[in-house]
Amino acid sequence: MPKPILTIKKLTKKYGNNVIFHDIDLVVNEGDTIVVIGPGGTGKSTLLRCVILLTKPDGGEIWLDDLEITAKGADEDRVRQHIGMVFQNFLLFNHLTALENVKLGLTKVKHLPEAAAHEKALAELTRVGLADRADHYPGQLSGGQQQRVGIARALAMDPRVMLFDEPTSALDPELIGEVLEVMRNLSLEGMTMIVVTHEMGFAREVADRIVFMEKGSIVEEGTPDDLFYRPKYERTREFLWKITELYGKKEAKE
Amino acid sequence: MAEWLGLFQRFLKDFILGAGTTLELTAVGLLMGFLLGLGLALAKTFGPKWLRAIATGYIELFRGTPLLVQLFLIYYGLPSLGITLSQTLSAYLALGLNSAAYQAEYLRGAIQAIGNSQMMAGRSIGLSRWQTIQHVILPQALRLALPSWSNEPISLLKTTAIVFLIAVQDLMAKAKRAATITYNPIGSYLAVAVVYLVLVFALDALLKWAERKTKIPGFEINTKRV
Numbered sequence: 001m002p003k004p005i006l007t008i009k010k011l012t013k014k015y016g017n018n019v020i021f022h023d024i025d026l027v028v029n030e031g032d033t034i035v036v037i038g039p040g041g042t043g044k045s046t047l048l049r050c051v052i053l054l055t056k057p058d059g060g061e062i063w064l065d066d067l068e069i070t071a072k073g074a075d076e077d078r079v080r081q082h083i084g085m086v087f088q089n090f091l092l093f094n095h096l097t098a099l100e101n102v103k104l105g106l107t108k109v110k111h112l113p114e115a116a117a118h119e120k121a122l123a124e125l126t127r128v129g130l131a132d133r134a135d136h137y138p139g140q141l142s143g144g145q146q147q148r149v150g151i152a153r154a155l156a157m158d159p160r161v162m163l164f165d166e167p168t169s170a171l172d173p174e175l176i177g178e179v180l181e182v183m184r185n186l187s188l189e190g191m192t193m194i195v196v197t198h199e200m201g202f203a204r205e206v207a208d209r210i211v212f213m214e215k216g217s218i219v220e221e222g223t224p225d226d227l228f229y230r231p232k233y234e235r236t237r238e239f240l241w242k243i244t245e246l247y248g249k250k251e252a253k254e
Numbered sequence: 255m256a257e258w259l260g261l262f263q264r265f266l267k268d269f270i271l272g273a274g275t276t277l278e279l280t281a282v283g284l285l286m287g288f289l290l291g292l293g294l295a296l297a298k299t300f301g302p303k304w305l306r307a308i309a310t311g312y313i314e315l316f317r318g319t320p321l322l323v324q325l326f327l328i329y330y331g332l333p334s335l336g337i338t339l340s341q342t343l344s345a346y347l348a349l350g351l352n353s354a355a356y357q358a359e360y361l362r363g364a365i366q367a368i369g370n371s372q373m374m375a376g377r378s379i380g381l382s383r384w385q386t387i388q389h390v391i392l393p394q395a396l397r398l399a400l401p402s403w404s405n406e407p408i409s410l411l412k413t414t415a416i417v418f419l420i421a422v423q424d425l426m427a428k429a430k431r432a433a434t435i436t437y438n439p440i441g442s443y444l445a446v447a448v449v450y451l452v453l454v455f456a457l458d459a460l461l462k463w464a465e466r467k468t469k470i471p472g473f474e475i476n477t478k479r480v
Contacts, residue, residue, distance in 0.1 A: 054374055081380035091375035094473050095393045105379035108389060139472020157379055 002029035004063075005192050006051065006161055011060035013046055020046045021216035024060070028161065028194060033187040035203040036196045038213035039239065044196040045088075047213075048163045051194070052083045064160065081109055084154030084162040088169050090146040092138040098125060098149045099134040102156045109157070124152040128182050144175030148182055155186075162186065164195040200244045204228065212236050261441045262448075265432045269449050272428035277453065279345055279414040279424060284407055286350025291357030296387065298358070299365050309358070316355035322416055324348050329420045345417040353410055360406065364399035365391060397468055404461040408454055415450075425449060 006028040013020040021043035028034055036044050049055040051062060053069060053076045062070045069079045093101050102124050106117035125131050128148040138146050147167055154162060164183065168176040180202050187193055187206045197203065203210055204224045212220045212227065220227065220236045231237045262269075297309040316324070325348040332339060339347065368391050376386030418427035425446050433442035 052378055054377060077377070077380055077382050080377060083378075085378040087371075087375065087378075089371070091371050093372070093375065093390050093394075095397065095470055104389060105381065108385055109380040137470055137472050139470070153379060 002031075004028065005030050005032075005065060006194075007061075007063040008051070009061045009063070011047070011050060011062065012058050013043065013050060013055065014058050019216055021213070022059075024218060026211065026218070026221075028192060031190045031192055032208045033191075033193045033195065033206050034209050034211060035207040036194060036211045036213060037198065037200075037203065037239070037243070038219075042213045043216050044213055045165050048085065048165050048194065048196060051161075052085050052163060053079055054085075077109075081105075081157050082160045084157060084159035086147070086150050086154055086162065086164045086167045088166040090138070090143070090150045090170070092146055092149055092153070094138050097135050097137055098130060098141065098145075098152075101138070101149055102153045105153065105157050121152075121156060124156045125149070127155065128152045129178075142175060143171045144178045147171065147179045151179075151182055151186075161192045161194065164193065164197065166196050166198070168197065168199060198243055200240070212239065214239070258441045258444070261432065261436055261438060262445045264436075265428065265442075265445070268428045268432065269425065269446060272423060272425035272446070273449055273453060275423055276411065276414050276425040276450075279349060279417060279422070280407065280411045282346045283349030283353050283410055283414065286346065287353025287357045287406070287410070290350065290354035292361055294354060294358035295361035295365055298362050299369060300383070300387065313355045313358050316352050317359075321348060321352045321413065322419070324352055325416065325420065341417075341420050341422045344420060345414075345422045349410065349414060349417075353406065356409075357403065357406055360399050360403040361395065363402075364395040367398060368395045394473075397470065397473065400461075400465050400468065404458075404465070407457055407461065411453060411457060412450060 004027050006026075008024055008026040011024040012022040024047060026034075036047070038044055046055060050057045057070060060070070061068055064079065064082060067079075068074065069076075093104065096104065099118070099121050102121035103117050106112045106120055107114065110117075112120065122131060122134060125134055128151055130145060130148055130152065133141060133145060133149075136145075138149070141149065151162075151167075167183070168179050171179065176199070180199060183193070183195065183202070184206050195202075195207075207224050209221060210224055210227045211218055214235065220231060220233055227236060228240055231240070294309045294312060297305045298313075301309065325344065328339065328348050329341065329344040332344075372390050372394065373383070373386050376390040377383065381389065414424060415426040417424055418430060421427065429442050429446035432445070433439040436442060
């Protein structure tokens with residue numbers, strides 16, 4: 001029996017009268033890579049932000065292991081240490097070098113001594129193939145490199161779960177590959193991941209399960225083969241093939 | 255010309271003393287204004303509603319009334335409430351409180367430009383709100399604010415001249431003294447104008463140096479809202 005790390009129950013988020021999503025149920029098991037797909041504005045990013053407590057949900061519960069993190073009085077800063085997040089626009093600390101970006105959480109949150117933090121940060125940069133860029137500032141790195149630093153920064157905290165919010169959407173096509181490569185390796189190493197993306201190649205190859213969201217709810221959920229070849233709903237098939245075709249065409253042009 | 259140089263020479267020691275006082279007033283006013291202004295800017299950006307309202311009210315009040323009125327209220331007005339401050343202390347206080355309102359606005363703009371998205375990034379790795387402000391937002395916001403904030407020290411240096419009205423012996427007071435003694439107002443005020451100019455040039459060079467010194471390669475502010 002696989003062990004659930006993250007359990008989302010009946011999660012609902014509204015802004016005023018505008019319902020972003022409602023009654024989302026999702027169980028993420030240890031080592032799972034879940035890819036969330038769906039048209040823009042269906043609340044995928046907001047869902048991730050709720051999971052890492054950057055946004056408060058209006059209803060429902062989120063459990064990390066045996067702890068309800070949405071409970072009143074939960075130590076939010078502590079919870080966030082155990083969840084890593086990678087942002088669409090990288091959101092690196094622009095005044096710090098790549099190494100310092102990764103190191104900040106280690107010294108200020110984990111209170112590691114300087115030398116240990118340095119070593120760990122360098123190891124994380126090596127993991128994403130950027131040890132030789134340790135002393136570069138974000139402004140001196142390509143988009144793909146910046147995003148890999150973003151991944152290393154999150155990994156350094158040894159999170160239980162990694163969240164990826166459209167990690168390649170802001171990248172030039174030729175830089176997408178290096179980021180997906182890092183994510184693929186993470187998945188193979190057994191990292192538990194939730195990935196919001198439009199990269200269907202990645203979804204098919206790496207995902208254990210794909211979740212199709214539309215208009216604020218989960219339409220369908222299953223293995224890549226289920227969704228691509230045996231979808232329960234016509235809408236799922238339509239969306240998947242439209243996106244795949246778009247993605248395929250972009251690739252063919254290059 | 256020779257006569258003017260003579261005047262300059264005769265009062266040189268006086269002018270240097272006055273310039274020292276002027277620089278002290280500028281430094282204290284700037285520092286006080288910075289600390290208070292930073293607090294106001296943070297309150298206005300991240301504070302709860304009531305604190306934002308207080309900060310806004312403060313800024314409006316001190317930017318909306320003449321510094322001279324504020325100075326007189328502190329020096330001549332406070333004693334009637336039982337608080338008597340020395341001339342120098344009154345001058346420090348008026349300059350600091352006033353400068354805070356202006357500095358708050360310079361800093362607030364920069365903090366807001368960095369604000370939201372970097373706050374999210376900082377908190378995503380487990381930093382607290384205050385840690386994120388301290389280690390992530392301020393180091394970037396202060397760099398971003400520096401070029402426009404540099405107006406404030408320059409402007410404040412010249413503004414300090416009004417304190418001679420409560421008999422603080424600054425550069426302006428020395429000019430007035432020289433004018434009274436020599437019956438040569440043009441020469442006297444021209445002389446201190448030159449001293450002010452030299453001080454401003456020096457301060458400007460210092461600020462430019464600071465800007466270069468704190469520059470980060472490729473540092474661009476990501477103002478995109480996320």
